[in-house]
Amino acid sequence: MKVLIVEDNLELCKNLEEIFSENGFIVDTAHDGEKAIDLLFSSEYDLVILDIMLPKMSGWDVCLNARKAKLRVPILMLTAKDAVSDKIKGLDMGADDYLVKPFDIGELLARSRTLIRRNAWTKSNTIEIKNVRIDTLGKIVRVDDKEVKLSKKEYDILLYLAINRGKIVEREEIIDHVWETGFEMYSNVVDVYINYIREKFKKQGVDDLIETIRGIGYRIRG
Template sequence: MTKILLIEDDQKAARLLKRGLQEEDFAVDAVHSAEEGEPAALTGDYDLIVLDWMLPAKDGITLCGELRARGLTTPILMLTARDGLGDRIAGLDTGADDYLTKPFAFDELLARIRALLRRSTLTQPPPLKVADLTLEPQSHVVKRAGQVLDLTPKEYAILELLMRQAGHVVSRQQLAERIWTADLIALDNLMDAHMRNLRRKLDPEGMPRLIHTVRGQGFRLAEAADDDA
């Protein structure tokens, strides 16, 4: 069943939309803030996200940009009362795949959802593979030797970056800038803690190690390495 994440702070509107979508045979989870929506989007294995622009504390356009920066490729349909051309351009430029202005007819919402799902099926990114390790960018499912690994969002982000650069060294500075969007200062201990936890899950006892430390340079994901620390 197709899974949709609805991020809408108006709880009455969220209930109505959720009920309508469920009647169309979609599985729908509804949350009401960016703080709830971000972890759900990154870990919930959704086929599509319906995201309201006007959320409390952190707005939808900011959340959309942050999700794209984290590598999330799930289609996002932005809902908003803003109907200016500049607003529509801003929403699309931030990473939304489509933009629907309130008030809207439910049938139009359905049509746009189905169009995005068709497009997503055609453009679904291929899985990343290194040895017996696989990562599905669309669903965020990671498996080692066929076993699903339970990774935190940070661990997943680190692993995806290493897998996209498989066989090449990823420096600490690159990790700091891409995963924490910050300078390396004061991040060394935090980075090492995340790397230890990721290695423990990825390379259990008896399994060939895939994450290797390259002295003075950074980390490399590969089937074998001669320059481990």
């Protein structure tokens, strides 16, 4: 899961980054509205934490621009004021939730997870595709109750394809979600990993899990 934290107070930003990192997120940060927009359009996030008061472009404008561009990423707004009108304005601008500063970290994490979950898949922590089962809590993958041992990157890639099953996933998209930002794109590393994953599944008799979409990327059939 990849989260973008937009907050101009560097200290608070760093704290948030640490907290999200500690909770298993890959974190990017921006300290002003323009940088936020840049990152939003250059990488795909699963969640955005967005302060309202920002240099260069306010959080509201960031939100508005993102929605105009049909970005559907969940946005959680942070506001220093507690006026209800701000809440209404924020939600009206396309935010999915808002939180008043100072806030409780536990609540921030809880709401973040809710947004991500609501946004997409799995309340169940398990994804099943034919006789393949992915336990996302234990990070264990099985074929008919027999474990397929995957390395971290192998697992991350498989999980991402599984979450998006039915959808064609581009290599670049996989890199965006599995690797740190700024990873060299002109590499065949995704292909190599797909090969590794296929080999391991083939040993369990599964040889048609990931299909190649020539010229685009890969897909797991839904």
